Amino acid sequence: MAEGWRQACLLRERLLTGSSVPLLAPPNTIRLFPGEVVHASAPMRHEVWYGMDVTYSQSVVAFGGPVLFAAGLLASAVGNARARSNAARMAAEQWRFHGENQTILTNHRILAFAGGRWLTWAHQSVMELWAAPREFAVVLVFSGIDPLRLTGPAAPWFAVALAFILYGQGFLAERPEFQGMGTLRAHPQRASGPNALGPGEEGRARG
Structure with missing residues (x-):
């Protein structure tokens, strides 16, 4: 560096x-x-x-008596919500x-x-x-x-x-x-990271 x-x-x-x-x-x-x-x-x-366009599949798992049936539907809903959230995160710019x-x-x-x-x-x-x-x-x-x-x-x-x-x-x-890019100046300690300089952020050099 x-x-x-x-x-x-x-x-x-x-x-x-x-x-x-x-x-x-x-x-x-x-x-x-x-x-x-x-x-x-x-x-x-x-x-x-x-x-990106990201697809996900929904699932329904329900079986047994009323209690097990309700628990199965709840588990399916939680799993589907998590899948939707993951797909939205992956699809975002x-x-x-x-x-x-x-x-x-x-x-x-x-x-x-x-x-x-x-x-x-x-x-x-x-x-x-x-x-x-x-x-x-x-x-x-x-x-x-x-x-x-x-x-x-x-x-x-x-x-x-x-x-x-x-x-x-x-x-x-x-x-x-x-500015400040003098040849005798110590190099910056902060290296680039995964979130450095994205569209819409500060630090643009515009014409």
Whole structure:
């Protein structure tokens, strides 16, 4: 974590003094767009915000005389209520883990190899960047697709680079979430958690 924070601070300092986002040699087998360049490649934890359709089955267990029959109906009602509650909790919109995947940042998009296939998120589809470098998290909200949250040691670096690529130097200099990222400052002790930075929460970086 400490090295990731230090590298992010150094990147912000360089970008604010006129440097460009660093370049990496492109992977040998990945096809890039004309003019596309690679800025970073690092393992990141991926989560996507969405709800689900969840079904559950109801059961009725009733047998014996009146007392046993009533007890059976009560047990069934309790079990069905619990099943409904569990289904509602599972269906609710929430961050859903999609693996820790090698993640590539280019000047055009984010790429990741997950679940046996390549996934891409184009910068031109980004509507909002919610950066939380001190939480080692960055959220991208898109037009037409579900929000993506990236967390891990490289998240502060990705947050700084994305802020610069998407909004420019002024945004990176002025936004409060990037303030205090001095190179001599101790890295934050609070790491990203499962509830850090969800849609509708504080800490957004808006354009």
